Amino acid sequence: MRISSAQILAPALLLCAAGATAHTNEHGLDPRNFDARTPACTDFFQHADGGWLATNPIPAEYSTWSLDNEIGERNTAILKRILEAAAAHPGAPGSATQKIGDFYAAAMDEGAIDKAGYAPLQTDLAAIAALKSPAGVAALIVAWQARGDDMLFDFEAQPDLRNSGTDIAYAGQGGIGLPDRDYYLRDDAKSKQLRGQYHQHIERMLGLLGDKNARAEADWVLALETRFAKASLDRVALRDPNNSYHILTLAQADAKTPKFSWTAFFHATGRDDLKSFSLAQPDFFAAADAALTQVPLPHWQAWLRWRLVDADAPYLSRPFVDADFAFKGGVLRGAKQNLPRYKRAIRSADHTVGELLGQAYVEQVFPPEAKQRALDLVNNLKTAMRARIARLTWMSEATKKSAYAKFDTLVAKIGYPDRWRDYSPLQITRASWIANVRAARAFEAQRQFAKLDKPVDRSEWDMTPQTVNAYYNPMGNEIVFPAAQLLPPYFEVTNDDALNYGGIGSVIGHEMTHAFDDEGSQFDAQGNLANWWTADDRKHFEARAQKLVDQFNAYVPVDDLHINGKLTLGENIADLGGLLVAYDAFKLTAQGKGDAKIDGLTPDQRFFHAYAQTWRTAQRPAQLRLQVQSNEHAPAKFRTNGPLADVPAFAGAFACKAGDAMVRPASQIVEIW
Ligand SMILES: [Zn+2]
CATH class of the missing domain: 3.40.390.10 (Collagenase (Catalytic Domain))
Structure with a gap:
C-alpha cells in the first residue's frame, strides 16, 4: 500500500473540512509551498x-x-452532495440511492441516536450476563463471529497461498483493543502511561454501561488482553506469509482448541461442507483456548462487554462517542476534536x-x-x-x-x-x-x-x-x-x-x-x-x-x-x-x-x-x-x-x-x- 490504512486499529491478515487552503495550488507546483x-x-x-x-x-x-x-x-x-441528494430522493426500495440515502439519513439522525442511548446493545449485554460456563463463552464467541463481529479473531476469505486460484478461510490472531500487541508488552514509561490511560478508558466505557465494578473489570480486561498479546506474533513476524499459513482439518483444529469448536463455528456460518482452513497463528488460538478454563467467567464477561461497546461506541449516543474519541482520537492520535457528524457518516458509508x-x-x-x-x-x-x-x-x-x-x-x-x-x-x-x-x-x-x-x-x-x-x-x-x-x-x-x-x-x-x-x-x-x-x-x-x-x-x-x-x-x-x-x-x-x-x-x-x-x-x-x-x-x-x-x-x-x-x-x- 502507498499509505497507512485508516483502519489501523484492525490488524489485517496480510496486508492506510478545512478545504483547500490559500497556498494550495490543486493542479501543479506552487512555489509558495517551498521553503527557499x-x-x-x-x-x-x-x-x-x-x-x-x-x-x-x-x-x-x-x-x-x-x-x-x-x-x-x-x-x-462530493460524497456529501451525493449522499444528501440520495437522502432527499431515495428512489425505489432496494435501489442504490435508497440504500446510500437511508444509510446517511439514519447516521445523521442525532436525536434518535442520542435518545436510544445504549439500548441497541441490550440484547447482547443480556446474553453476556446469562453466561454460566466456559462452554457458554465459547458458544457466544462462535455465534458472534459468525454474524461478523470479530470478537476474538480476524476472519476472512483469501486465496490459498499455495493455490492462488482458490479462496480459503484464514482465522488470525485478535482479541485486543490497543493498536498492536507490543503496546501491552513494552516496559518504557510512555508505554506504561498509555496502558494506564487505556485502563481508565475501559473503566469509563464500562461505567457508561452501568457497571458498578468497572475498575476491577478494567483490570480483568487488560489482563486477558495481555494474555492474548503475549501469545500473538509481532508485526515483523506477520510480514512472513508462512506465519499465516497453517492448514488444518476441522478435526485437527478442534483438537488444537478443545474448548472452542471450529466445527460449530463453520456450522454457524452455513459452511458445514468445509473440510479445512488456515488456523493462521495456532499458538494464539491454543493460548486463548487455555484461557477459557484458566480465566474466571466474570473476567470473560467483562472482556465481552468491553469488546462489544468498543466496537459499537461510534454509533451510540453522545457520551459513548465522546469517550471513544477521547481515547482513540485524542490519546492515541492527538486530535483535538472529533470529526463532525457528517464526516463520520460518510466514512461509515464508505466502509459499509x-x-x-x-x-x-x-x-x-x-x-x-x-x-x-x-x-x-x-x-x-x-x-x-x-x-x-x-x-x-x-x-x-x-x-x-x-x-x-x-x-x-x-x-x-x-x-x-x-x-x-x-x-x-x-x-x-x-x-x-x-x-x-x-x-x-x-x-x-x-x-x-x-x-x-x-x-x-x-x-x-x-x-x-x-x-x-x-x-x-x-x-x-x-x-x-x-x-x-x-x-x-x-x-x-x-x-x-x-x-x-x-x-x-x-x-x-x-x-x-x-x-x-x-x-x-x-x-x-x-x-x-x-x-x-x-x-x-x-x-x-x-x-x-x-x-x-x-x-x-x-x-x-x-x-x-x-x-x-x-x-x-x-x-x-x-x-x-x-x-x-x-x-x-x-x-x-x-x-x-x-x-x-x-x-x-x-x-x-x-x-x-x-x-x-x-x-x-x-x-x-x-x-x-x-x-x-x-x-x-x-x-x-x-x-x-x-x-x-x-x-x-x-x-x-x-x-x-x-x-x-x-x-x-x-x-x-x-x-x-
Ligand atoms: Zn506500499
Missing part, C-alpha cells in the same frame, strides 16, 4: 514542502494533515456500502477516458521497469527469466471495478445507524463465508474508488489504483510530464515494486507462495535489503523512537524502486530528454519537486508514535529524503555535493530494483 531558506541538498522535504507546512496547520479534528487529506476533503464534499457510493462518485470525477490515460502511464512505467530488471547486475539470467514472467502477468486495475459488488441481499433502513452497520457487517461476513473453497473472483477490489490510496495484491499479482488516487495534483492530463511522472508515476512504480519487495518477491507469476530465485540471487537481494533496513533503523522521527527498518522494509523497497522507475520513465518523454525550464525549474527539478509534494504531511506527536510503533509505512519526511538520497540524479538535479545531508556516501547507497 532550507537548501534542497540539506533537507529536501523541508525545501519542497516547508512553505506548505508553515501555512497549513493540522485542523483540530485531524491527527495527520497531508496532500492526501486535502484530496480527501475535496472528495468528502462503499461500492454503491463509489458508483455515483466515479460518474462525477472519473470519465472513462481517464482510465485509458492512466493505463498509458502504467504501460510506460512497465516498459521502464522491464528495462531496469534487464540491467540489474546482481541478478542472474535464470532468476531474471522468472522475474519477467511475473512482470508480464502483472495486472493493472484502474479507477473502479469492471463489475460492481452486488449489495442486493443487504437491507438498509432509515430507522437506525447501528442496525445498518450491523447488517452490513453480517452481509460482509456472509460474503466472505460464501467465497470459501471457491475460485477467486479476480474482478474484486479491496479499496473503494473514493479512497486516496493504492495497493499491490501478491496473490492476484495485480496493482490497483482507485479513481481518487488518480486526481490532481498526482495526475492531470494538462500537467507537464515531470509532474505526472513524479506524482502518479512514482505511485504506480511503488505498487509495481511491491511485486518484488521482501514479501511480494516470495510469490510467483501465478500469485503462489513459491520460490523462483536461485539461492545466490536471493542472498544478493537480502544483502541489499539489509542496507535499507539499516538506513531506516537509524531514523528517529519522534522522542527516542527509531523507525523499525524490518517492519517498513517492503514499503521502503517500493518507495525507492518506484522513484527510480518513475524517473527512468520520465527520461523517455520529450520533456525528460530536454532541458527547458518551467517557472525557473529544470525538468528534473520539477520531477523531484512533484515527488516531494505528494509527501507533504504534518502529524501530531501522538500520531507519529502510533505510526512508528505499529505501521509498515515510515513517516512521510523519511519516505521523501530517504529514497532521494539514494538517487544520484537527484544530487545532479540540485548540484548537491559529497557531504551534503541529501547525498549518501557511495558505499551506503542502496539500489535494489
Whole structure:
C-alpha cells in the first residue's frame, strides 16, 4: 500500500473540512509551498514542502494533515452532495440511492441516536450476563463471529497461498483493543502511561454501561488482553506469509482448541461442507483456548462487554462517542476534536456500502477516458521497469527469466471495478445507524463465508474508488489504483510530464515494486507462495535489503523512537524502486530528454519537486508514535529524503555535493530494483 490504512486499529491478515487552503495550488507546483531558506541538498522535504507546512496547520479534528487529506476533503464534499441528494430522493426500495440515502439519513439522525442511548446493545449485554460456563463463552464467541463481529479473531476469505486460484478461510490472531500487541508488552514509561490511560478508558466505557465494578473489570480486561498479546506474533513476524499459513482439518483444529469448536463455528456460518482452513497463528488460538478454563467467567464477561461497546461506541449516543474519541482520537492520535457528524457518516458509508457510493462518485470525477490515460502511464512505467530488471547486475539470467514472467502477468486495475459488488441481499433502513452497520457487517461476513473453497473472483477490489490510496495484491499479482488516487495534483492530463511522472508515476512504480519487495518477491507469476530465485540471487537481494533496513533503523522521527527498518522494509523497497522507475520513465518523454525550464525549474527539478509534494504531511506527536510503533509505512519526511538520497540524479538535479545531508556516501547507497 502507498499509505497507512485508516483502519489501523484492525490488524489485517496480510496486508492506510478545512478545504483547500490559500497556498494550495490543486493542479501543479506552487512555489509558495517551498521553503527557499532550507537548501534542497540539506533537507529536501523541508525545501519542497516547508512553505506548505508553515501555512497549513493540522485542523483540530485531524491527527495527520497531508496532500492526501486535502484530496480527501475535496472528495468528502462530493460524497456529501451525493449522499444528501440520495437522502432527499431515495428512489425505489432496494435501489442504490435508497440504500446510500437511508444509510446517511439514519447516521445523521442525532436525536434518535442520542435518545436510544445504549439500548441497541441490550440484547447482547443480556446474553453476556446469562453466561454460566466456559462452554457458554465459547458458544457466544462462535455465534458472534459468525454474524461478523470479530470478537476474538480476524476472519476472512483469501486465496490459498499455495493455490492462488482458490479462496480459503484464514482465522488470525485478535482479541485486543490497543493498536498492536507490543503496546501491552513494552516496559518504557510512555508505554506504561498509555496502558494506564487505556485502563481508565475501559473503566469509563464500562461505567457508561452501568457497571458498578468497572475498575476491577478494567483490570480483568487488560489482563486477558495481555494474555492474548503475549501469545500473538509481532508485526515483523506477520510480514512472513508462512506465519499465516497453517492448514488444518476441522478435526485437527478442534483438537488444537478443545474448548472452542471450529466445527460449530463453520456450522454457524452455513459452511458445514468445509473440510479445512488456515488456523493462521495456532499458538494464539491454543493460548486463548487455555484461557477459557484458566480465566474466571466474570473476567470473560467483562472482556465481552468491553469488546462489544468498543466496537459499537461510534454509533451510540453522545457520551459513548465522546469517550471513544477521547481515547482513540485524542490519546492515541492527538486530535483535538472529533470529526463532525457528517464526516463520520460518510466514512461509515464508505466502509459499509462503499461500492454503491463509489458508483455515483466515479460518474462525477472519473470519465472513462481517464482510465485509458492512466493505463498509458502504467504501460510506460512497465516498459521502464522491464528495462531496469534487464540491467540489474546482481541478478542472474535464470532468476531474471522468472522475474519477467511475473512482470508480464502483472495486472493493472484502474479507477473502479469492471463489475460492481452486488449489495442486493443487504437491507438498509432509515430507522437506525447501528442496525445498518450491523447488517452490513453480517452481509460482509456472509460474503466472505460464501467465497470459501471457491475460485477467486479476480474482478474484486479491496479499496473503494473514493479512497486516496493504492495497493499491490501478491496473490492476484495485480496493482490497483482507485479513481481518487488518480486526481490532481498526482495526475492531470494538462500537467507537464515531470509532474505526472513524479506524482502518479512514482505511485504506480511503488505498487509495481511491491511485486518484488521482501514479501511480494516470495510469490510467483501465478500469485503462489513459491520460490523462483536461485539461492545466490536471493542472498544478493537480502544483502541489499539489509542496507535499507539499516538506513531506516537509524531514523528517529519522534522522542527516542527509531523507525523499525524490518517492519517498513517492503514499503521502503517500493518507495525507492518506484522513484527510480518513475524517473527512468520520465527520461523517455520529450520533456525528460530536454532541458527547458518551467517557472525557473529544470525538468528534473520539477520531477523531484512533484515527488516531494505528494509527501507533504504534518502529524501530531501522538500520531507519529502510533505510526512508528505499529505501521509498515515510515513517516512521510523519511519516505521523501530517504529514497532521494539514494538517487544520484537527484544530487545532479540540485548540484548537491559529497557531504551534503541529501547525498549518501557511495558505499551506503542502496539500489535494489
Ligand atoms: Zn506500499
